[in-house]
Amino acid sequence: MPLQLAFSIVLLVRGHNEPGGGFIGGLVAACGIALHGIAFGIPAARRLLRVPPPMLIGTGLLIAALSGLPGLFQGQPFLTGLWGGSVPTLLAGQLKFGTPLLFDVGVYLVVAGIAVHLIFTMAEDQ
Amino acid sequence: MLTVLITIFVLAAAAPMLHRLLRGATGWALALPVVAVTAWFATLVPAVSGGEVILESRPWVPALGLDLAFRVDGWSLLFLLLIAGIGALILIYAGGYLHGHRHEGRFFGFLLLFMGSMLGLVAADNLIVMFIFWELTSFSSYLLIGFNHEETKSRAAALQALLVTGGGGLALLAGFILIGQVGGTFSFSALLENADVLRHHALYLPILLLVLAGAFTKSAQVPFHFWLPGAMAAPTPVSAYLHSATMVKAGVFLLGRFNPLLGGTDVWHTVVTGVGAATMLTGALLALPQTDLKRLLAYSTVSGLGTLTLLLGIGTTLATKAAAVFLIVHSLYKGALFMVAGAVDHETGTRDVRSLGGLFKVMPITALAAGAAALSMSGFPPLLGFISKELLYEAKLAAPSGAMLITAAGVGANILMVAVAIIVGFRPFHGARQLPAKPMHEPPLALWLGPAVLAALALVAGLFPSLVDRPLVSAAVSAIRAKETTVELKLWHGLNLVLLLSVVTVLAGVFVYFLRQRCRALAARLAPVVRFGPERGYELGLRALTAVAAGQTRLLQHGYLRGYVLTVLGVATVLAAFALVRFGPATLWIGFEDVRIHEVAIGVLVLAAALVAANARSRLAAVVALGVVGYSVALIYGLYGAPDLAVTQILVETLTLVLFVLVVVHLPQFSTLSSPRRRRWDAAFAGVAGLVITLLVLKALHVESGERVSQYFAENALRAQGRNVVNVILVDFRALDTLGEIAVLSVAALGVFALLKLRPGARKEDR
Numbered sequence: 066m067p068l069q070l071a072f073s074i075v076l077l078v079r080g081h082n083e084p085g086g087g088f089i090g091g092l093v094a095a096c097g098i099a100l101h102g103i104a105f106g107i108p109a110a111r112r113l114l115r116v117p118p119p120m121l122i123g124t125g126l127l128i129a130a131l132s133g134l135p136g137l138f139q140g141q142p143f144l145t146g147l148w149g150g151s152v153p154t155l156l157a158g159q160l161k162f163g164t165p166l167l168f169d170v171g172v173y174l175v176v177a178g179i180a181v182h183l184i185f186t187m188a189e190d191q
Numbered sequence: 192m193l194t195v196l197i198t199i200f201v202l203a204a205a206a207p208m209l210h211r212l213l214r215g216a217t218g219w220a221l222a223l224p225v226v227a228v229t230a231w232f233a234t235l236v237p238a239v240s241g242g243e244v245i246l247e248s249r250p251w252v253p254a255l256g257l258d259l260a261f262r263v264d265g266w267s268l269l270f271l272l273l274i275a276g277i278g279a280l281i282l283i284y285a286g287g288y289l290h291g292h293r294h295e296g297r298f299f300g301f302l303l304l305f306m307g308s309m310l311g312l313v314a315a316d317n318l319i320v321m322f323i324f325w326e327l328t329s330f331s332s333y334l335l336i337g338f339n340h341e342e343t344k345s346r347a348a349a350l351q352a353l354l355v356t357g358g359g360g361l362a363l364l365a366g367f368i369l370i371g372q373v374g375g376t377f378s379f380s381a382l383l384e385n386a387d388v389l390r391h392h393a394l395y396l397p398i399l400l401l402v403l404a405g406a407f408t409k410s411a412q413v414p415f416h417f418w419l420p421g422a423m424a425a426p427t428p429v430s431a432y433l434h435s436a437t438m439v440k441a442g443v444f445l446l447g448r449f450n451p452l453l454g455g456t457d458v459w460h461t462v463v464t465g466v467g468a469a470t471m472l473t474g475a476l477l478a479l480p481q482t483d484l485k486r487l488l489a490y491s492t493v494s495g496l497g498t499l500t501l502l503l504g505i506g507t508t509l510a511t512k513a514a515a516v517f518l519i520v521h522s523l524y525k526g527a528l529f530m531v532a533g534a535v536d537h538e539t540g541t542r543d544v545r546s547l548g549g550l551f552k553v554m555p556i557t558a559l560a561a562g563a564a565a566l567s568m569s570g571f572p573p574l575l576g577f578i579s580k581e582l583l584y585e586a587k588l589a590a591p592s593g594a595m596l597i598t599a600a601g602v603g604a605n606i607l608m609v610a611v612a613i614i615v616g617f618r619p620f621h622g623a624r625q626l627p628a629k630p631m632h633e634p635p636l637a638l639w640l641g642p643a644v645l646a647a648l649a650l651v652a653g654l655f656p657s658l659v660d661r662p663l664v665s666a667a668v669s670a671i672r673a674k675e676t677t678v679e680l681k682l683w684h685g686l687n688l689v690l691l692l693s694v695v696t697v698l699a700g701v702f703v704y705f706l707r708q709r710c711r712a713l714a715a716r717l718a719p720v721v722r723f724g725p726e727r728g729y730e731l732g733l734r735a736l737t738a739v740a741a742g743q744t745r746l747l748q749h750g751y752l753r754g755y756v757l758t759v760l761g762v763a764t765v766l767a768a769f770a771l772v773r774f775g776p777a778t779l780w781i782g783f784e785d786v787r788i789h790e791v792a793i794g795v796l797v798l799a800a801a802l803v804a805a806n807a808r809s810r811l812a813a814v815v816a817l818g819v820v821g822y823s824v825a826l827i828y829g830l831y832g833a834p835d836l837a838v839t840q841i842l843v844e845t846l847t848l849v850l851f852v853l854v855v856v857h858l859p860q861f862s863t864l865s866s867p868r869r870r871r872w873d874a875a876f877a878g879v880a881g882l883v884i885t886l887l888v889l890k891a892l893h894v895e896s897g898e899r900v901s902q903y904f905a906e907n908a909l910r911a912q913g914r915n916v917v918n919v920i921l922v923d924f925r926a927l928d929t930l931g932e933i934a935v936l937s938v939a940a941l942g943v944f945a946l947l948k949l950r951p952g953a954r955k956e957d958r
Binding site: 086088089092093095096099103119122123125126129130133165168171172175176178179180182183184186187188 | 835838839842843845846849850852853854926927929930933934936937940941943944947948
């Protein structure tokens, strides 16, 4: 399960150059948590997550929306991508920081939040 | 201007938190920045009264001709000063009135949100921006009227106000769009340069009627007047602010704003004057029998708004002048009287005029403020109200058509207003003490400061009219008439017909006051007739709307999955067939020379799995078979160079499986519900759908559609610092789309959650 979460983050950050990205990463993370839920029960999975899933959805949306602002402040249209420096990483190659990455983090959180939220709600509904 | 608006909206968002910090002092603290804003507006007065128009613009969505453009001329500056100035007093007042209320902080937030929207509305130059602020005022007033959201009455009143003004807002939007089409721009300033274009266009009448519909609903003109008295369910600070000085005047503002573009025609004169006169009389007649202080004031506000509309309908320089002065007068005295009504209510616990009396001894300052405001309302010298009433009569007498009729209506309405003023401003404070002798005292400073300041302003402006005429009124009139006009106001006009009318009005008003009991009795007898008024129409309309919605939902959302699938597939098939017919037949033979063995294997696998799924005798088998189909399709994606798609497909399949496993235990026994005949039908239908889609795919292989989009994306992806084209498109090129999609997704998830949680039976365990 930790492996799956780690893998989801790798997918997220390498998304810009290799197959991956926020959507896929979020789904992988959700699968991981769902697996945990099936194995140890939903309460355990909830504890593992620490925050309620709707929180993830809201935070993700907020991050995605905020990532559009830096471009706006530089006099460019909303959501214009701005890039900063980059660091080399082991699995994801050269990791560049920038607002699109931030945006992708938002997508990741929203997707993971929604999937987990649905699974939890359905699983508890018995 | 933009800075001011942002400041106010930020304050609005921060108000609940500030309140937690500042407690009782929040009202005063929030009033400070608003006073500063008012002062800044005041510094603009010399320039604007000198004929200058302050323009400010920055691009927002240039592609749509949408700019955050603001225009401060005399007319908007007058409103800006009223909104911000009275707003500061109201904030202080609300701090006193709602002291210790559970949601006081939230209330300040709503109030500031409204203030910001209102300021934006009157300062906007771009019509679309104006519309957005217009809707924001409707929206924030909904929150304010429904502030006591636990009472059914408040909620109903809030909804009524929202539906009526919101409906008008939609009409206004349509009108603005037509104006944009005809005039070629949404900029008011630019439209003003070719002012005659609209008047001479074939679409003039629809435009005019749509804009008027917006103005009339907002300003509670007959037959939309009923929402305003209903809105008295709001806390008093709201009524004092929204329903006297600001929101309801937005319609009047609109009329004044569009006078240079749409005014001056016969239709304008007839409709605006007629509706204004009808509203003026209706409001005055309905006001008199009321016994609740706030409802009295509400109906008299309707009458006052009618007067303003009437004057703008007449449209002469004199009438415009009278409108601008009456606007100031009305805001001052009506705001003051509403606040007084709230203060009395706060101290005595009742607003019923029949059980109030002799309060002067307990609350002298409030009583004095009320008296001064009431004098101004009845047009007594030396208050500003007197000057205003003189001007009113002068303007009505000089109206180009129907002068006698208009004047008679005006005198009649004003007589009734004098009576109302006495009931509201004097009755509760004089005469015998009628309330049980419970300890009562002067309300706190926060509660009497507002009315006192407004009443004092009415007095000072009446004594020294030069304080308002040149700096404020001249510029406002110039802006409405779109030409330079100088206004000079005098307290004393000499002995003439107008003065005579004023005297008659006051005397007759006092006379009517003594007849008020009889009026109430008469009104009680007429009540069954009044029930069939426009409010009844609103109720019927609302009921019909819900009935239609329910019927439509039953028709479309019937709850049969089979029906949904049939509808979706059917529509898709018909559309695809249509496309095929338009583009000609597809090439059927594509050749199987370069097909590799594993591709054939996957194809066979998909087909077999689909057949198994369709004939499965157990649910689990069907689910697993469908899963096989999904994974095989993912394999195809992977083989043909779409790894992102393949991964996504696999993940979605996995999650679907997980969800299915979770719910499968709850589902009823697997059973075949449809008859064999029906199943044959389904099979035929599925066959046709599959055939059409196959043909479409074959066709798509051979359609050449100009330049390939993928080329562009592939070339530009590296520029956007990424090599994964799919992802670059998602998070950079089309990021706004993605943002919209995840927002929709979130809302959908919340909806699913609500559906799951709110089922009957599921509720108990939730608690």
